[in-house]
Amino acid sequence: MAKPAGARVNSRSPALDQKEKLISATERLLSSQGLGCVTTRDIARAAKVAEGALYHHFGDKAELILSVVLHQLGDFPDVLQSLPLQVGQNTVQKNLERVLESAFAFHFRMAPLVCSLFADQELLARVRNMMNERSMGPARSTSVISAYLRAEQQLGRVTPAAEPETVAGLMLAASFNTALCDHFFHGGSGGQAKAHRQLREAVRALVVGLGPKDEGKRTREKR
Amino acid sequence: MAKPAGARVNSRSPALDQKEKLISATERLLSSQGLGCVTTRDIARAAKVAEGALYHHFGDKAELILSVVLHQLGDFPDVLQSLPLQVGQNTVQKNLERVLESAFAFHFRMAPLVCSLFADQELLARVRNMMNERSMGPARSTSVISAYLRAEQQLGRVTPAAEPETVAGLMLAASFNTALCDHFFHGGSGGQAKAHRQLREAVRALVVGLGPKDEGKRTREKR
Amino acid sequence: MAKPAGARVNSRSPALDQKEKLISATERLLSSQGLGCVTTRDIARAAKVAEGALYHHFGDKAELILSVVLHQLGDFPDVLQSLPLQVGQNTVQKNLERVLESAFAFHFRMAPLVCSLFADQELLARVRNMMNERSMGPARSTSVISAYLRAEQQLGRVTPAAEPETVAGLMLAASFNTALCDHFFHGGSGGQAKAHRQLREAVRALVVGLGPKDEGKRTREKR
Amino acid sequence: MAKPAGARVNSRSPALDQKEKLISATERLLSSQGLGCVTTRDIARAAKVAEGALYHHFGDKAELILSVVLHQLGDFPDVLQSLPLQVGQNTVQKNLERVLESAFAFHFRMAPLVCSLFADQELLARVRNMMNERSMGPARSTSVISAYLRAEQQLGRVTPAAEPETVAGLMLAASFNTALCDHFFHGGSGGQAKAHRQLREAVRALVVGLGPKDEGKRTREKR
DNA sequence: AATGAATGAGCTTTCATTCAT
DNA sequence: GATGAATGAAAGCTCATTCAT
Numbered sequence: 001m002a003k004p005a006g007a008r009v010n011s012r013s014p015a016l017d018q019k020e021k022l023i024s025a026t027e028r029l030l031s032s033q034g035l036g037c038v039t040t041r042d043i044a045r046a047a048k049v050a051e052g053a054l055y056h057h058f059g060d061k062a063e064l065i066l067s068v069v070l071h072q073l074g075d076f077p078d079v080l081q082s083l084p085l086q087v088g089q090n091t092v093q094k095n096l097e098r099v100l101e102s103a104f105a106f107h108f109r110m111a112p113l114v115c116s117l118f119a120d121q122e123l124l125a126r127v128r129n130m131m132n133e134r135s136m137g138p139a140r141s142t143s144v145i146s147a148y149l150r151a152e153q154q155l156g157r158v159t160p161a162a163e164p165e166t167v168a169g170l171m172l173a174a175s176f177n178t179a180l181c182d183h184f185f186h187g188g189s190g191g192q193a194k195a196h197r198q199l200r201e202a203v204r205a206l207v208v209g210l211g212p213k214d215e216g217k218r219t220r221e222k223r
Numbered sequence: 224m225a226k227p228a229g230a231r232v233n234s235r236s237p238a239l240d241q242k243e244k245l246i247s248a249t250e251r252l253l254s255s256q257g258l259g260c261v262t263t264r265d266i267a268r269a270a271k272v273a274e275g276a277l278y279h280h281f282g283d284k285a286e287l288i289l290s291v292v293l294h295q296l297g298d299f300p301d302v303l304q305s306l307p308l309q310v311g312q313n314t315v316q317k318n319l320e321r322v323l324e325s326a327f328a329f330h331f332r333m334a335p336l337v338c339s340l341f342a343d344q345e346l347l348a349r350v351r352n353m354m355n356e357r358s359m360g361p362a363r364s365t366s367v368i369s370a371y372l373r374a375e376q377q378l379g380r381v382t383p384a385a386e387p388e389t390v391a392g393l394m395l396a397a398s399f400n401t402a403l404c405d406h407f408f409h410g411g412s413g414g415q416a417k418a419h420r421q422l423r424e425a426v427r428a429l430v431v432g433l434g435p436k437d438e439g440k441r442t443r444e445k446r
Numbered sequence: 447m448a449k450p451a452g453a454r455v456n457s458r459s460p461a462l463d464q465k466e467k468l469i470s471a472t473e474r475l476l477s478s479q480g481l482g483c484v485t486t487r488d489i490a491r492a493a494k495v496a497e498g499a500l501y502h503h504f505g506d507k508a509e510l511i512l513s514v515v516l517h518q519l520g521d522f523p524d525v526l527q528s529l530p531l532q533v534g535q536n537t538v539q540k541n542l543e544r545v546l547e548s549a550f551a552f553h554f555r556m557a558p559l560v561c562s563l564f565a566d567q568e569l570l571a572r573v574r575n576m577m578n579e580r581s582m583g584p585a586r587s588t589s590v591i592s593a594y595l596r597a598e599q600q601l602g603r604v605t606p607a608a609e610p611e612t613v614a615g616l617m618l619a620a621s622f623n624t625a626l627c628d629h630f631f632h633g634g635s636g637g638q639a640k641a642h643r644q645l646r647e648a649v650r651a652l653v654v655g656l657g658p659k660d661e662g663k664r665t666r667e668k669r
Numbered sequence: 670m671a672k673p674a675g676a677r678v679n680s681r682s683p684a685l686d687q688k689e690k691l692i693s694a695t696e697r698l699l700s701s702q703g704l705g706c707v708t709t710r711d712i713a714r715a716a717k718v719a720e721g722a723l724y725h726h727f728g729d730k731a732e733l734i735l736s737v738v739l740h741q742l743g744d745f746p747d748v749l750q751s752l753p754l755q756v757g758q759n760t761v762q763k764n765l766e767r768v769l770e771s772a773f774a775f776h777f778r779m780a781p782l783v784c785s786l787f788a789d790q791e792l793l794a795r796v797r798n799m800m801n802e803r804s805m806g807p808a809r810s811t812s813v814i815s816a817y818l819r820a821e822q823q824l825g826r827v828t829p830a831a832e833p834e835t836v837a838g839l840m841l842a843a844s845f846n847t848a849l850c851d852h853f854f855h856g857g858s859g860g861q862a863k864a865h866r867q868l869r870e871a872v873r874a875l876v877v878g879l880g881p882k883d884e885g886k887r888t889r890e891k892r
Numbered sequence: 893a894a895t896g897a898a899t900g901a902g903c904t905t906t907c908a909t910t911c912a913t
Numbered sequence: 914g915a916t917g918a919a920t921g922a923a924a925g926c927t928c929a930t931t932c933a934t
Contacts, residue, residue: 004255012352018893018894032342032344033342033344034342034345035259035342036258036259036342036343037342037344037345039344039927039928039929040242040928041927041928041929042931044896047899048388049894050894050895050896051895051896051897051929051930052894052895052930052931052932053893053894054929054930055929055930055931056893060930061928061929061930081435086911094251103229103920111341112341112406113341115338115339115341116338116339116341116342117407118257118258118334118335118336118338118342118406118407119257119258119259119260119339119341119342119343120257120259120260120340121255121256121257121260122257122260124257124407125410128407128408128410131408132408137404137408138404146382150336162428163424163427163428166421166424166427166428168427169397169400169421169425170393170396170397170425170428170429171394172400172893173397173400174392174393174396175400176396176400177392177396177399177400178396183341184337184340184341184347184351185351185354185355185360187348187351192928198392201386201389202389202392202393204386204389205385205389205390205393205429206393206428206429206444210380219913241918242921262902262903262904263903263904263905264902264903264904267921272919272920273919273920273921274904274920274921274922275905275906275919275920275921275922276918276919276920277905278904278905278906279917279918279919283904283905284905286903375904438896464915479790480787480788480789480790480791480793480829481705481787481788482704482705482789483788483789483790483791483907485779485906485907486907486908486909487906487908490917493916495916496915496916496917497908497909497916497917497918498909498910498911498915498916498917499914499915499916500908500909501908501909501910502914502915506908506909507778507907507908507909541851557787558787559785559787560853561784561785562784562785562787562788563853564703564704564780564781564782564784564785564788564852564853565703565704565706565785565787565788565789566703566706566788567701567702567706568703568704568706569702570703570853571856574853574854574856577854578854583850583854584850608874609873609874612867612871612873612874613868613874615843615846615867615871616839616842616871616874616875618846619839619842619843619845619846619847620838620839620842622842622846623838623841623842623845623846624842627807629787630783630786630787630793630797631797631800631801633794633797637905641767644835644838647832647835648835648838648839650832650835650836651832651836651839651875652830652839652874652875670931677909687897687898708923708924708925709924709925709926710923710924710925713900718898718899719898719899719900720899720901720925721898721899721900721901721926721927721928722897722898722899723897723926724925724926724927725896729925729926730925730926
């Protein structure tokens with residue numbers, strides 16, 4: 001992701017160029033064709049690179065796919081970094097809605113690829129290992145959100161009766177599920193608007209029961 | 224043309240036998256190897272059937288896969304049929320927990336296959352069409368659960384503030400997500416117990432905010 | 447071809463029925479699809495007969511094909527039988543034209559099948575043997591025509607300079623060639639009219655040089 | 670991308686080598702086994718090339734066959750180019766005999782393959798299109814020969830009564846027919862000598878009627 | 893490093909033939 | 914005899930991977 005100033009005027013090291021071109025071409029193809037139908041030839045052609053070059057940068061096709069998965073999975077958590085700053089700001093609901101919007105964008109992007117890994121258990125296992133080693137996975141997002149919720153509990157803006165981990169998990173589940181269904185039933189072209197509305201309602205449903213005891217109604221009224 | 228009752232004691236028409244053997248062998252293989260890695264050869268061998276037989280019973284490989292998907296998807300909704308009978312019985316939470324247990328078993332079984340359809344957009348499209356024609360999909364489950372919730376609202380056991388559709392959706396999302404993550408991160412062998420606990424907590428989190436206003440604590444105490 | 451009065455009211459022996467149905471169905475299919483694309487299943491379906499029945503009547507598929515070839519090849523020479531009767535009648539040219547018309551109809555029918563035998567040298571060899579054993583082949587047609595020509599030479603209606611065998615061969619070659627080209631270049635739907643005109647001209651070209659010395663012009667004028 | 674002059678002494682670009690090897694191996698196999706029995710595996714083995722290589726050079730098997738057909742069909746018309754130069758030389762009969770000799774060699778080579786195309790109507794259609802686009806076909810040969818005949822008519826060496834087109838067509842029909850029958854009835858190993866004699870006689874039969882009026886020894890005079 | 897022609901194992905699918913009913 | 918489900922060898926074709934240039 002860092003972009004070192006290249007020595008050559010016109011580009012970074014061609015090697016890096018190629019590697020990135022391969023990854024982004026693969027990403028593009030995967031989003032339109034499905035893991036099982038993308039060939040190394042397609043990729044090389046789309047990246048405008050020789051087929052053999054793929055094997056300079058990646059041990060095999062699976063490794064390239066792995067890189068793409070990593071690339072896609074990598075860029076989400078950053079979105080969450082601003083959440084802690086929102087503690088006590090706006091309304092809890094508004095803050096959570098904003099987070100879910102990002103989460104959804106992320107889930108919407110990565111769902112087809114991540115799901116299609118199930119088509120190749122071996123590849124899935126490799127991804128699993130990789131993610132375990134780097135402790136990636138939804139746990140991180142969950143913990144950011146639940147930390148936020150705990151902080152709001154401290155401020156009395158969320159009932160202490162709520163289980164932050166569970167609520168966070170529910171929210172992310174809703175987001176991922178909505179994204180997945182959109183792809184599954186509408187080929188990813190289904191009403192994004194509808195998806196967002198669903199998510200807002202999910203947040204509200206959760207917040208309804210999370211507001212400070214005597215505030216329950218008000219929270220709802222604010223919205 | 225006549226289909227004489229088989230002379231063999233132990234089986235129905237061999238044709239049906241073969242068809243079923245093919246489907247169940249495929250089901251088995253798919254769950255252990257992934258859609259993209261299962262060949263017709265594997266299937267025939269596992270079903271102890273000639274490779275050509277596959278094409279007597281199914282137009283092509285995709286149609287067989289489709290049958291398996293249908294087979295897996297088909298047996299869930301029945302589980303929900305008893306839910307309406309529970310209205311007013313036990314506690315709301317207990318009833319929902321029980322439903323989610325079935326849902327989870329179903330989701331746990333079908334998630335890998337359904338997800339792996341994303342690896343083959345063409346096949347996915349066929350499944351999509353099939354499901355649309357038969358109006359399968361999560362909408363049905365959601366509506367059963369939300370109908371139940373509405374009934375409980377009438378009885379005053381669930382706060383009228385709750386949006387039944389949304390709550391039902393959240394519950395199913397939680398179930399599917401838990402199942403999926405279990406497969407993704409633990410190869411399906413991860414702690415089923417842990418998954419069930421998570422789901423119970425999810426139900427509680429939702430019920431916390433859904434109990435009748437002055438009962439919130441009690442609901443929790445009961446558990 | 448003989449049709450013995452069947453014992454049963456409604457049909458001849460079903461076995462014969464089947465055999466004929468198979469042959470004529472095959473004939474029909476071959477004329478529209480090409481030897482290499484006609485499967486035993488197609489044949490059985492077209493003949494409304496079980497696939498296995500084919501093997502009661504014929505040792506294998508090739509034998510059925512062989513029968514069809516025989517059937518097609520068989521019905522021509524009869525057409526020529528009336529030629530000897532024409533000696534001295536009408537004009538030579540008219541008589542030859544009439545013969546060529548029949549020859550062409552025959553050639554037009556059998557050319558695609560006979561030619562497609564070249565796609566399977568083994569089958570071709572079997573046909574060859576069969577034809578040799580029965581001394582089938584163009585030799586017979588040639589000899590009928592050349593006998594006719596010789597007779598006309600006796601009558602002075604054809605110049606003695608003509609080589610009857612050669613002329614007969616040229617005529618049949620023209621007929622077969624015209625039929626073949628029609629199929630090859632126009633899929634058999636090419637102008638039949640044009641083909642007939644070509645053949646008439648071929649006959650004339652040959653007769654022009656064959657007429658008795660002082661009759662050459664007249665022959666042509668008559669036409 | 671650059672195509673360096675091969676380091677190997679003995680060959681052109683290996684790619685060209687392969688393509689040619691494939692074509693000539695296919696040609697060889699086709700002449701001994703028949704279109705319907707030659708598999709891509711056979712071809713690859715005979716060409717000492719990997720099976721996959723076939724698909725680098727040709728879109729599919731049919732395209733390779735097409736190339737072979739083109740290759741066979743391509744080299745004839747050149748033979749005719751010298752014919753115009755013979756106008757007025759030698760005797761008409763000698764000139765025509767010489768042409769027919771070449772034609773026969775050509776027909777003898779290509780007949781089995783061209784005929785076997787009838788076994789696969791789809792392939793036949795492709796060949797038909799290809800030939801139409803390039804205006805190949807017997808028309809060209811016919812027109813060269815008939816142009817020659819017309820020139821000889823001008824010189825008075827051929828009677829003006831002859832229809833050059835028709836005579837040319839008859840000659841080529843005789844040639845093709847002779848070749849075809851040789852393959853059909855004698856597997857291509859039948860007496861070539863006999864075939865040549867037949868053709869010479871055919872030419873004579875035609876020329877008998879084509880000689881100039883005052884030269885033709887009667888037969889010709891009359892016409 | 894970069895190329896892309898070449899490889900060949902392995903895929904889905906077809907089809908002549910068999911055989912229990 | 915008649916059936917058609919079942920067989921399995923073999924077909925055409927694909928594609929991840931290698932390697933000479």
